[in-house]
Amino acid sequence: MLKNQRVNIYCKDIVEIMQEGLLVVAEDGTIQMVNHALENITGYSKEELLGQPCSIFKCDACKLLRQASSGAWCRLFERKEQVKRKCHLMRKDGSYITVLKTAAVLSDDQGQTMGAVEIVTDISEMDRLDRQLRQLTRTLDEESSFQGIVGHSRQMKNLFELVEKAAQSDFPVFICGESGTGKELVAQAIHNLSPRAEQPYIQVNCAALNESLLESELFGHVKGAFTGALQHRKGRFEAAHKGDIFLDEIGDLPMAMQVKLLRVLETKTFERVGDNRTISVDLRFITATNKNLPDLIARGGFREDLFYRINVIPIHLPPLRERKEDVPHLVDFFIKRLSRKNKKNIQGLSPEAMRIFMQYSWPGNVRELKSALEYSYVLAEGDRIRSENLPEYLKDGGNDFQAVDLPPAPAENLQQRQKQELIEALKQSSGNKSQAARLLGINRVTVLNRMRKYGIDLQRDVVY
Numbered sequence: 001m002l003k004n005q006r007v008n009i010y011c012k013d014i015v016e017i018m019q020e021g022l023l024v025v026a027e028d029g030t031i032q033m034v035n036h037a038l039e040n041i042t043g044y045s046k047e048e049l050l051g052q053p054c055s056i057f058k059c060d061a062c063k064l065l066r067q068a069s070s071g072a073w074c075r076l077f078e079r080k081e082q083v084k085r086k087c088h089l090m091r092k093d094g095s096y097i098t099v100l101k102t103a104a105v106l107s108d109d110q111g112q113t114m115g116a117v118e119i120v121t122d123i124s125e126m127d128r129l130d131r132q133l134r135q136l137t138r139t140l141d142e143e144s145s146f147q148g149i150v151g152h153s154r155q156m157k158n159l160f161e162l163v164e165k166a167a168q169s170d171f172p173v174f175i176c177g178e179s180g181t182g183k184e185l186v187a188q189a190i191h192n193l194s195p196r197a198e199q200p201y202i203q204v205n206c207a208a209l210n211e212s213l214l215e216s217e218l219f220g221h222v223k224g225a226f227t228g229a230l231q232h233r234k235g236r237f238e239a240a241h242k243g244d245i246f247l248d249e250i251g252d253l254p255m256a257m258q259v260k261l262l263r264v265l266e267t268k269t270f271e272r273v274g275d276n277r278t279i280s281v282d283l284r285f286i287t288a289t290n291k292n293l294p295d296l297i298a299r300g301g302f303r304e305d306l307f308y309r310i311n312v313i314p315i316h317l318p319p320l321r322e323r324k325e326d327v328p329h330l331v332d333f334f335i336k337r338l339s340r341k342n343k344k345n346i347q348g349l350s351p352e353a354m355r356i357f358m359q360y361s362w363p364g365n366v367r368e369l370k371s372a373l374e375y376s377y378v379l380a381e382g383d384r385i386r387s388e389n390l391p392e393y394l395k396d397g398g399n400d401f402q403a404v405d406l407p408p409a410p411a412e413n414l415q416q417r418q419k420q421e422l423i424e425a426l427k428q429s430s431g432n433k434s435q436a437a438r439l440l441g442i443n444r445v446t447v448l449n450r451m452r453k454y455g456i457d458l459q460r461d462v463v464y
């Protein structure tokens with residue numbers, strides 16, 4: 001056994017033999033010690049590094065952490081936890097190298113911070129192979145699909161043609177279809193195939209944020225626009241300039257936001273929250289929903305004028321139960337994908353399992369099929385997924401499922417609501433029918449028709 005003292009002597013040699021780069025910094029980030037491997041990784045000599053600030057490596061992860069830090073110049077000293085992350089360092093010749101960096105704070109016996117140590121592993125070759133693998137996977141996927149979308153049925157082939165044409169135009173595209181039919185994939189394909197492919201593609205889920213957060217997310221805000229707006233912030237519309245903005249779940253957009261979005265669609269201009277300077281953007285709008293928008297309009301939940309604006313090129317994704325001939329192709333596609341990531345040698349479904357897959361109604365569409373396959377893949381042994389490996393619910397064939405949508409409202413309620421909304425709008429616009437029409441997102445003729453239909457009398461019913 002080596003005595004403690006001897007170990008300390010050998011430590012210096014050990015550090016120099018290590019394949020990983022070693023860097024010790026003082027609390028202010030000044031480099032105190034580096035080993036030979038770090039010289040190799042960064043291209044700097046020891047003499048060039050000692051006494052320099054560690055920011056010499058322009059590490060992207062450190063930059064990000066610094067932005068997130070609430071004061072300390074380095075987040076590591078703030079948190080005092082060991083950090084392990086993939087990052088990029090700038091070498092002496094200006095090139096960037098991908099490394100895995102493990103950093104920890106060094107403290108003395110009293111717990112006083114003395115500095116920090118970083119172990120730097122060169123993973124550039126692994127990173128290159130990883131990218132190559134992902135590229136090959138994409139190519140393989142694309143061979144049996146259209147932009148990663150599997151579909152051999154007539155409906156899907158027609159859809160691919162439409163997607164190609166829509167991609168070439170600048171008109172707004174509206175994608176509808178049940179949940180899990182691949183609307184997100186279609187939106188991405190439109191961008192990828194379009195002249196805007198090299199420009200930004202920005203996706204926003206309109207259902208994920210409340211109204212005020214969504215407003216600042218889309219439009220951006222200036223410092224001080226509201227409590228907590230500590231910095232100027234660009235919104236998603238600006239970020240998507242020259243490219244595409246994909247507004248998913250557009251049916252969930254709050255009414256007040258619908259008016260604002262309409263203006264952006266019409267004028268391609270907007271203002272950041274809290275600012276009066278108008279910003280112009282060049283955008284193509286792609287929207288999607290699994291809701292029935294005409295129905296939602298009739299219930300007063302979506303503006304008719306906005307619907308006409310977004311629905312210039314409608315693309316409808318058929319549910320999987322209406323194109324069962326795609327099921328075996330989807331199965332094949334996902335099993336190949338699973339097998340590339342796992343060690344199993346599963347080639348496909350047994351005839352009985354395939355029969356069950358073909359009979360089931362797939363209410364959750366492709367998303368559900370994909371999950372059912374992942375589940376069965378885990379359970380399967382040998383080279384086939386057998387019926388006993390399938391989730392139990394598949395074996396009942398599934399009930400006859402209708403599109404996920406709002407429950408039909410009784411006609412009476414709907415009419416009552418429409419009448420009340422119209423009275424409210426007329427009140428707000430002091431009886432001016434054109435203004436009331438604008439408030440409701442319908443045209444003046446519809447206002448007149450509805451007034452007649454519901455027997456609304458301005459003097460009797462609309463006191464303003």
Ligand SMILES: Nc1ncnc2c1ncn2[C@@H]1O[C@H](COP(=O)(O)OP(=O)(O)OP(=O)(O)O)[C@@H](O)[C@H]1O
Pocket residue numbers: 148149150151177178179180181182183184185186289290366367370
């Ligand atoms: N035709 C397809 N080929 C390959 N994968 C598909 C296909 N359709 C859907 N998928 C896959 O199914 C999953 C769901 O697709 P996606 O998120 O695009 O559906 P969606 O219609 O946007 O659903 P939602 O309305 O719930 O947001 C994803 O993993 C997607 O990759």
